[in-house]
Amino acid sequence: MDLSVRIGSLTLKNPLLAASGCFGYGVEYADVVDLSSLGGVVSKGLFLAEREGHPAPRIVETPAGMLNAIGLQGIGVRRFVDEKLPELRARKATVVVNVCGTTLDEYVEVSRILSDADGVDAIELNISCPNIKEGGIQFGCSLAGTFDVVSAVRNVTRLPVIPKLTPNVTDVASFARAAEDGGADAVSLVNTFLAMVIDVETRRPKISNIVGGLSGPAIRPIAVRMVYECRQTVKIPIIGMGGIADARDALEFMIAGATAVQVGTANFVDPFIWSKLLAGMREYMERHNIARIADLVGTIDTGHTVAERSGV
């Protein structure tokens, strides 16, 4: 049974990655998860400099989801390289670094530092964080901006470049195309949906940043649709995410067109989820006689659904 998948030049041993911002820097989970058993670990978003992020409250639960506005608190790329990367390397984790920037130059500079470091396997360009004004969303919400960031970073690294798309747009597939045109090796989607919750007793927003990003099972059907749309539009691999909570969900994204998937919020609910996801995938492959999980990608069957029916 072959669980491996390819993202550009990178081969992942299986399609399951821990999503950015939902797994600390990876090292926090080394006690509960064998990091080398994952397809990959995506780091928290990193700027050049350290950031303290927004004041608490930073999250609030919503129906089948959660809203967060952490504000990209982070230790900055240099401390990451010095303090976290060695342990990740020692634990044989496949490391994808989520790169943030307030300017195009910052994306380039952070990516350059990571390319020079030992143990980084790919760069995920966060051009879609809804929670800070200068967090790249100005790039992620413009086709030209998406193209520019991707091609600028493309020029300074041989690592796979994976822009992460925002779902807060009319036509996500056009952004996937812009990324592909800019030279991206893959796209990941979705980041969180801009949303808010108000405490009716105080009439104040429930999180300090007023608005935040919605994640979790609530958004899954929208995210699956977006992956499906992008699959019709671009040729590069798609890393799908949004509310994956069990093997069935991961498989759903793959059938819709994702080559790999990330799991964020569900890791909070169950940090031991990873072995269950892998077991569930294996069980499914066995039951359906699938030798290579890569063969499942994009195999959605839409042909019969409507046509088959006598209809009215």
Place this chain on the structure above:
Amino acid sequence: MDLSVRIGSLTLKNPLLAASGCFGYGVEYADVVDLSSLGGVVSKGLFLAEREGHPAPRIVETPAGMLNAIGLQGIGVRRFVDEKLPELRARKATVVVNVCGTTLDEYVEVSRILSDADGVDAIELNISCPNIKEGGIQFGCSLAGTFDVVSAVRNVTRLPVIPKLTPNVTDVASFARAAEDGGADAVSLVNTFLAMVIDVETRRPKISNIVGGLSGPAIRPIAVRMVYECRQTVKIPIIGMGGIADARDALEFMIAGATAVQVGTANFVDPFIWSKLLAGMREYMERHNIARIADLVGTIDTGHTVAERSGV
């Protein structure tokens, strides 16, 4: 205690309306709800002609939500006027009719017929149904299209005109502005989010139309954010909806900026919800010493949230 609110020239006795497509033609619920106790009943979407809609399965449950692709099955505006309107009138319901069209002319024609009929209180222009190709979404996803439909209908009716906006856009507030510019008396939002669910065992979509619209509590935090954004942008009243399931939720939309609210999916879960919503609103007004519910609209307090904190 004054629960009434104004939408253009129309005064609603309270801010609670039954959402389009979630309450049949209203008459189906006459047995379980005193229709005259509602702020209003929004009919199922109506074209000029009858439509049979999509084959089953038309819905599937999702985490804290549901996906539907009914396909705007409906009896057409003339049969509605002849067969349903008299009973609605007899039951003293405030009637908002959800108007659909495949062309601009059809919107105008359906609106004209309704303007001539006895017992229609307002027109909600459905330019946002995600489930049929010719269902108005081509108008609702273009600023010019929105402006055109609204102003064309504006010219043929004295009834309040309320375009219903899709959330599947980058900047919903710009659509509210286009509607306002076109002469809308109010906007309603949100319609459903385009989404899909795949059965991993068969690899087929779970509903016959492949994609459908996501509604219910899952989407509420996104819908509240969109109402809040529109409230900053336009002056006309906003009718808010998306996942309202109790009085707290209705109040949340009002605090975010909605003058009235619609309840859709939650009516399926509990058809007796209406008296509970009203009771909950009254209890809140008493507890917070609010004499007129209209005074609550848009009173969100964002000033202190971040600033008040010592922060880091």
Place this chain on the structure above:
Amino acid sequence: MPIDVAADVIANQPLSADYNVLALAAPAIAAASAPGQFVMIKANAPALNDPLLRRPFSVFEILRGADGTRTGISILSKRIGVSTQLLYDARPGQRMACLGPLGRPFTIVEPPTEAWIVAGGVGLAPFATLAEHLRARGVHSTLFYGARRAADLFYLDFFRALDVELVLTTEDGSAGERGRVVAPLDRRLSSRSPTAPVMIYACGPERMLAATAQTAMKYGRPCQVSVERIMGCGLGGCYSCVVPMRGDDGGAHHVRSCLAGPVLAGDQILWD
């Protein structure tokens, strides 16, 4: 007029690893229910959003107090997903919102017409109360009841006590005839005098219903089928539960099975 009851779970009896009978205290619903009607149940607390929607279940038994007054209903549930799992695990003392009775019931025949009841699996559910009503009218009833295996044939003694003749089939042959339930139905219809009146009642998987309806048509017999569609509301509000049917105008129409059904005329449905 349907009512919504916060019904106490009185008892929950597992029948197998998948089937259970859940007894709910709901006197007013019990009092108003006719055979073939259903209830919409919210298996978790009303404020919880997962599962979100209620689920439809046929009224299985009418429960009665010592004095014969109707005290509640039971449902026969088969575990296939999240809500039926919650129903399987339910404990006495829990409460569940239960809305009903809903939908159009079976039309009940009079002697000398015989009732031939066709049930597949959990499709048995609407027939306990139907058999009682038929018995009260003196109608002779036969139950053609098919299941996967012997262990999935339930309540046989219940029907025997109502003098219902049993024709059993199992897919694995572990009880009754091996195969599908429509086979013995077809044989019996073929040997039945065309002038002896028979009403066919059917409930079960879609393909079984289609086969039953087509068999009935072949022999010119009327057939009432109880269909199962995914239902969002049960009250005609959502148009999720439609069945394609031939209309009076001869055209094809989508009919809401929660209002016009769940019991529909088998020969008017446009089977796939």
Place this chain on the structure above:
Amino acid sequence: MPIDVAADVIANQPLSADYNVLALAAPAIAAASAPGQFVMIKANAPALNDPLLRRPFSVFEILRGADGTRTGISILSKRIGVSTQLLYDARPGQRMACLGPLGRPFTIVEPPTEAWIVAGGVGLAPFATLAEHLRARGVHSTLFYGARRAADLFYLDFFRALDVELVLTTEDGSAGERGRVVAPLDRRLSSRSPTAPVMIYACGPERMLAATAQTAMKYGRPCQVSVERIMGCGLGGCYSCVVPMRGDDGGAHHVRSCLAGPVLAGDQILWD
């Protein structure tokens, strides 16, 4: 290393209309827990998405079998929302996913240092095990315990049995001193010889914690506070639970209270 247990509910004792003590079978967590640590509990079935996230609860009691082995833990829960409602309604036989033990525990003092424990409302929770540990070391402990009213003061006999001196306050004056718990703490600190060592331990509402920490600083006393932040994961993954603290560099930093805490040095927190 935390573990995740599908813990059986052994017992659920309501203490009032809002408070309950829930006993969970979790030997391995019980064996590893130190005073001040917490667990993350999923109050509904793991597959259900509402409520979605686990909730943090202090380990209240360590439960022991007849032979003294640790068999489980209890939590003291106050009903304030959806998960605590489910915990309040929980019944023996149910199971709940329980992850722990988590977080940095209290540092336990030795005689002659005295322990002055300050608890507000449900903030009592981490102190049952702390008092036991202090007793085992022979530390003299005083519990300053404030609640809304007499009926909300729980487990007094438990602490008395550990020779803990009780100083009670209620907001309505129905037991102990009327007012807030920091008032008697301040008085006692002011009359205490500065050379007699005292460690202050505090848990309760944010404003009480701030007042306690500031009172401790006023008298130059060390103070360990257990903070309560909304926690998404409990393991350092989400950065939701941060507390603004003065760092070694003198700067202000957001520190994750699930990893660095929940027990933190009161004088390093940047109180609002």
